[in-house]
Amino acid sequence: MTGPERTVGTRGLVFNEPLIFEQGSPGRVGYSLPPCDVPEKKPEALIPPHLLRGPIPGLPEVSEVDVVRHYTRISQWNYGIDLGFYPLGSCTMKYNPRVNEDVVRLPGFSKAHPYLPDDLAQGALELMWELERYLAEISGLDRVSLHPSAGAHGELTGVMMIRAYHQSKGNPRRKILIPESAHGTNPASSALCGYQVVPIKSGPQGVVEPRAVAEAMDDQVAAIMITNPNTLGLFEEHIAEIARTVHAKGGQVYCDGANLNAVMGITRPGDWGVDVIQINLHKTFSQPHGGGGPGAGPVGVRKHLAPFMPIPTVEKKGDVFWLDFDRPQSIGKVRSFATSFGVMVRAYAYIRSLGAAGLKRAAETAVLNANYLMHQLKGAYHLPYDRVCKHECVFSDALQLQNDVKTLDIAKRLMDYGFHPPTIYFPLIVSGALMIEPTETESKETLDQFIAAMKEIAREAKEEPDVVRAAPHKPLRSRLDETRAARQPILRWKPKG
Numbered sequence: 001m002t003g004p005e006r007t008v009g010t011r012g013l014v015f016n017e018p019l020i021f022e023q024g025s026p027g028r029v030g031y032s033l034p035p036c037d038v039p040e041k042k043p044e045a046l047i048p049p050h051l052l053r054g055p056i057p058g059l060p061e062v063s064e065v066d067v068v069r070h071y072t073r074i075s076q077w078n079y080g081i082d083l084g085f086y087p088l089g090s091c092t093m094k095y096n097p098r099v100n101e102d103v104v105r106l107p108g109f110s111k112a113h114p115y116l117p118d119d120l121a122q123g124a125l126e127l128m129w130e131l132e133r134y135l136a137e138i139s140g141l142d143r144v145s146l147h148p149s150a151g152a153h154g155e156l157t158g159v160m161m162i163r164a165y166h167q168s169k170g171n172p173r174r175k176i177l178i179p180e181s182a183h184g185t186n187p188a189s190s191a192l193c194g195y196q197v198v199p200i201k202s203g204p205q206g207v208v209e210p211r212a213v214a215e216a217m218d219d220q221v222a223a224i225m226i227t228n229p230n231t232l233g234l235f236e237e238h239i240a241e242i243a244r245t246v247h248a249k250g251g252q253v254y255c256d257g258a259n260l261n262a263v264m265g266i267t268r269p270g271d272w273g274v275d276v277i278q279i280n281l282h283k284t285f286s287q288p289h290g291g292g293g294p295g296a297g298p299v300g301v302r303k304h305l306a307p308f309m310p311i312p313t314v315e316k317k318g319d320v321f322w323l324d325f326d327r328p329q330s331i332g333k334v335r336s337f338a339t340s341f342g343v344m345v346r347a348y349a350y351i352r353s354l355g356a357a358g359l360k361r362a363a364e365t366a367v368l369n370a371n372y373l374m375h376q377l378k379g380a381y382h383l384p385y386d387r388v389c390k391h392e393c394v395f396s397d398a399l400q401l402q403n404d405v406k407t408l409d410i411a412k413r414l415m416d417y418g419f420h421p422p423t424i425y426f427p428l429i430v431s432g433a434l435m436i437e438p439t440e441t442e443s444k445e446t447l448d449q450f451i452a453a454m455k456e457i458a459r460e461a462k463e464e465p466d467v468v469r470a471a472p473h474k475p476l477r478s479r480l481d482e483t484r485a486a487r488q489p490i491l492r493w494k495p496k497g
């Protein structure tokens, strides 16, 4: 691609950027070196033939400024939490404090090699040991494995521990109960561990009723996996009674604690009767992340499950820390090395910089922000469960459907107003769901701007629905064929001809 289209595009300062492979010209390079002052030799004379690389067809020949501008321009097509409001429900796109980044870049942390012997890694081990204690205190459990690399990985690790525990008693059991308000990864984790998933319906209030659990409970149920707060943003208020019912038949209570950001410092899952919990550090404890991950999903357990934790664990004797591989009942390794260390350092920095009072305040503010949004938008959008929410609220497109405007249209139109859309069509129990999670880090002005945009879209849906149905109008690309993009992605550039 050459000519004005290539450099200036048709959208003012939004550049119509071609691929890097389509740029440059023969012989252009991104460096300049002084003339060689030693005799030149051909690579073949210096390097064994099997290590020599052949020509790479189509490699772009570009200057340094070409490269810098190319990547800077495409970075500007992107949207991130540092650019604006990102109310992606369930994903908790809260601001990532810069102090975390300063701390993780300290050379003692950033340059520590995972193969360092324990005596040369005492600082890193101490941080992990302390972080485990903080997470145990916050969740109300006894031990925490820092291994899992994501929330879903934490679930898998937790269910593997539950299975090993039942197995140690002679019977791994067959079933896991999963409420329909649980996160979608829960049934997947259970099935991967060989369990049959038994769905439990939520009651009219959007939470699980103890009676439904009691009816499904028998001595073949290994565990219940309950997301609390659940995917409707509601607190499972019967959790303690449910836990007693499950324990009475020898089952375990697994809490998907990915939404801990709504309750940390206020109430503790261990005090509800939970035996296992995964905590998504990238959500509650502020890591830079994409939609859901990557990050880390440490798993907290009660004492009776601790022997099954993945190896190695971090232990301490006197002032000395070490990695303990000698745990005969362990489920083994679930990842390389001991943890995603950089994520741990950021979580540690976040917890230390906020302190106990700050963590509680973060949870309270997240809940306040979500309830403010919910109340302001109620009436403009259908609210299927009209009750106090926790960190997120779920609307539906029921009112807009009267004018044939759907959730997807509303989400796309928000992009014209400069906002990242919320999570859509999830949770599945709400048809046409719009799941909005503002997080605690947004100001009232930002929330009010978002509310104004949402109300304006509700008005448009009534009075000029075509505008909403054809949105977005302003981004560089409008509607993509998302199915084709998922099923036939073009991930490799090939030279023409």
Ligand SMILES: Cc1ncc(COP(=O)(O)O)c(C=O)c1O
Binding pocket: 090, 091, 150, 151, 152, 153, 183, 185, 227, 256, 258, 259, 280, 291, 292, 293, 295, 297
């Ligand atoms: C409630 C809940 N459980 C589990 C997960 C899965 O976590 P991850 O995406 O880190 O695997 C998420 C993701 O956001 C979640 O919100």
